[in-house]
Amino acid sequence: MNHQHSPATVSPFRQPRAVWAVAFACVVSFMGIGLVDPILPALSAKLHATPSQVSLLFTSYLLVTAVAMLLTNMVSSRIGPKRTLIAGLVLIVIFAGLAGTSDTIGGIVGFRAGWGLGNALFIATSLAVIVASASGGFGGAIILYETALGIGIAVGPLLGGTLGGISWRGPFYGVSVLMFIALIATITLVPKTPKPAERTSLVAPIAALRHRGLLIMSLTAVFYNWGFFTMLGYAPYPMHLSEHRLGLVFTGWGLLVAVFSVAVAPRLQRRFGTAKTLYANLFLLAVVMAVIGAYTDSATTVIVAVIVCGAFIGINNTLTTQAVMTVAPVPRPVASASYGFVRFIGGGLAPFVAGKLAEHFNIHVPFYAGAAAFLIAIAVLATGHRILTDAEAPAEEATGPAHAVAEIVTVGRTGEANDQAPIVVAVDAGPAAAAVTAAAADLAERLHAPVDLLHVHEIAVVGDEAVDRESYEQARDRVRAHLDALAARGVPAAGHILRSVADHGHAGSVIARHAEAVGARLIAIGRPSHGGIAHMLDGSAGERLIAEAGCRVLVVPPDAEGAQDHEGRQRIGANG
Structure with a gap:
C-alpha cells in the first residue's frame, strides 16, 4: 500500500491560516473537558449548592451533547461543515458568557446545556474542516489535530485553576472570549466547504444500533463513561485543594490523557490487539477507582490516583472509538453519531448519581460504583469479543463473516x-x-x-x-x-x-x-x-x-x- 500522506519535505505545521484558526478553536474546545474541575468545590461553597447540584454542570452539558449527536451530522450534511462550525462557535460564545453572568447554580446548569449543543456542532465538524483545508496532507492534518487535542486537554485545567483563583466566573468568561476570537478567525479565514454528497437522516444513528457490534461497543462506552465522569466530576471534593492546585492536578491528568491517547494506545493495540488491551485497561481503571474509594480520606492518594487515571483514559478513548469504527457496518458519520449519543448518556448521569450516593451513604460509595461500572464494561465488551477479534485477526484466524x-x-x-x-x-x-x-x-x-x-x-x-x-x-x-x-x-x-x-x-x-x-x-x-x-x-x-x-x-x-x-x-x- 502507498502510505504517502504528503511529500517528505512538507512539515505538518506549515499550514494555511484557515487551518490554524480552526486548530486554535479546537484547543479552546478541548480545554472545556477539564476547565470546570478546579472550580467545582468553589461553586459548591459560594453558591450554597450541594455537590450533586454542582455536578449537574456535567449532566446538562453531556446529556444535551448526547441528543445533539443525533442532529449534528444531519445539520452538517444540509448546511455544510463551515456553517455548522460557525453555529457551534456562536452558541459556545453566547452560553459560556451567560454562565459567567449567572448568580445561581440552576442558571449555570441551564447555560451549560446550550454550551453542550454548541460544542457538539463544533466537534462534529472541526476535524473534517482541518483535514479538508490542510496543505500538509492528511497525515499533517491529523498530527495538527492531535497537537490541539494534547494542548487543550493539558492546558484547560491549568487555565481553569488560574482564572478560577481570581473568580469562579473567570473560566466561563475566558472560554467565551477565546472562542469569540476563534469565531472571527473562522469566519474570515476558513473558505466555504462543500456539502456532503449524501444527506444524513435523523433516524439513521438510532437505526444503526440494530447492528450488534456497534450496539455492544456503545454500551461498553456507557459504563466506561460512567466510571470516567464519576472520577472527573466528584474526585475534586476529597482533595481539599485550592483552585490553583486543583488546576495543576488535572493538568497532570490531562497530559497523560493526551500522550497515552496519541502515542501509546496505537502501540498497545498493535502489540496486544484491541480487545485484550481494552480488557486490561478497564480492569486497571476499576482498580484505580477502588483505590480512590478506599482512601478518600488521603488527599495524596486521591491526587496520585486521578493523575494515573489519565493514562488509562487516554488509551481507552482512542481504542474504543477505533473499535467502533472497525466493527460498525455503517458510514462513519452515522456510526460516530450513534456511538456518541449512547456513550454521553452514561457520562451525563454519572456525576449527579455520584453526588446523590455520597449524600445518602458516604463519600466512598460513588467511587466504588465507578469501579463497578468499569467491571460491567468488561462484561459487556466480552459479549462482542468474537466480533472485535475477527475484525483484527489474520485471515486464517478469523471465524466470523x-x-x-x-x-x-x-x-x-x-x-x-x-x-x-x-x-x-x-x-x-x-x-x-x-x-x-x-x-x-x-x-x-x-x-x-x-x-x-x-x-x-x-x-x-x-x-x-x-x-x-x-x-x-x-x-x-x-x-x-x-x-x-x-x-x-x-x-x-x-x-x-x-x-x-x-x-x-x-x-x-x-x-x-x-x-x-x-x-x-x-x-x-x-x-x-x-x-x-x-x-x-x-x-x-x-x-x-x-x-x-x-x-x-x-x-x-x-x-x-x-x-x-x-x-x-x-x-x-x-x-x-
Whole structure:
C-alpha cells in the first residue's frame, strides 16, 4: 500500500491560516473537558449548592451533547461543515458568557446545556474542516489535530485553576472570549466547504444500533463513561485543594490523557490487539477507582490516583472509538453519531448519581460504583469479543463473516481476465500511487497476469473522534483513474474499495487477507515516505502487510526505481 500522506519535505505545521484558526478553536474546545474541575468545590461553597447540584454542570452539558449527536451530522450534511462550525462557535460564545453572568447554580446548569449543543456542532465538524483545508496532507492534518487535542486537554485545567483563583466566573468568561476570537478567525479565514454528497437522516444513528457490534461497543462506552465522569466530576471534593492546585492536578491528568491517547494506545493495540488491551485497561481503571474509594480520606492518594487515571483514559478513548469504527457496518458519520449519543448518556448521569450516593451513604460509595461500572464494561465488551477479534485477526484466524472485517466494493473491471494468479496492487491517495500502478502493469505484461487493484478507504481516529481519510466518491474516482491507466496498456484489471478500516496499520492486514482470498501471486505497494513524528504516531501498513502476506510483496518507491522484493511468511506454490 502507498502510505504517502504528503511529500517528505512538507512539515505538518506549515499550514494555511484557515487551518490554524480552526486548530486554535479546537484547543479552546478541548480545554472545556477539564476547565470546570478546579472550580467545582468553589461553586459548591459560594453558591450554597450541594455537590450533586454542582455536578449537574456535567449532566446538562453531556446529556444535551448526547441528543445533539443525533442532529449534528444531519445539520452538517444540509448546511455544510463551515456553517455548522460557525453555529457551534456562536452558541459556545453566547452560553459560556451567560454562565459567567449567572448568580445561581440552576442558571449555570441551564447555560451549560446550550454550551453542550454548541460544542457538539463544533466537534462534529472541526476535524473534517482541518483535514479538508490542510496543505500538509492528511497525515499533517491529523498530527495538527492531535497537537490541539494534547494542548487543550493539558492546558484547560491549568487555565481553569488560574482564572478560577481570581473568580469562579473567570473560566466561563475566558472560554467565551477565546472562542469569540476563534469565531472571527473562522469566519474570515476558513473558505466555504462543500456539502456532503449524501444527506444524513435523523433516524439513521438510532437505526444503526440494530447492528450488534456497534450496539455492544456503545454500551461498553456507557459504563466506561460512567466510571470516567464519576472520577472527573466528584474526585475534586476529597482533595481539599485550592483552585490553583486543583488546576495543576488535572493538568497532570490531562497530559497523560493526551500522550497515552496519541502515542501509546496505537502501540498497545498493535502489540496486544484491541480487545485484550481494552480488557486490561478497564480492569486497571476499576482498580484505580477502588483505590480512590478506599482512601478518600488521603488527599495524596486521591491526587496520585486521578493523575494515573489519565493514562488509562487516554488509551481507552482512542481504542474504543477505533473499535467502533472497525466493527460498525455503517458510514462513519452515522456510526460516530450513534456511538456518541449512547456513550454521553452514561457520562451525563454519572456525576449527579455520584453526588446523590455520597449524600445518602458516604463519600466512598460513588467511587466504588465507578469501579463497578468499569467491571460491567468488561462484561459487556466480552459479549462482542468474537466480533472485535475477527475484525483484527489474520485471515486464517478469523471465524466470523467477512463483512465483519471490511466491506469490499467492486468499482469496475477492464479487459478479459485469464486463469493466471492476479497481481494485487494496493494504493491510496498519495503521489506515489501512479508509480505503484505502473510498476504492477509492467509485471502484469511480462507475466500475462491480471491486476486486482485495491484501494483501502481508511478512517483516522484521534482521541474519541474519527474522520474519513477521503470521501467515498473520491476513493471511487481514484480507483477508476487507475483502471483507465491499466486499460490503456491492455492489462485486464478489477478495481475494489475496502471500506470500514479504522487503523492505518490495520490496513496492511486487510490487504493481506484480500490477497489470500484471490490467490495473489504478488502484492505491489508504495514505500512509506513519512518519518519522524508522523511515523511514530502512525501504524505502518507496509510492515503489517509484509509480516502477514502469504506471497511476495513488491515495495515501489515514488520514483519507481530500486523497488524491493519481500518474501511473505510462506510461499504459495507456483504463485510464490
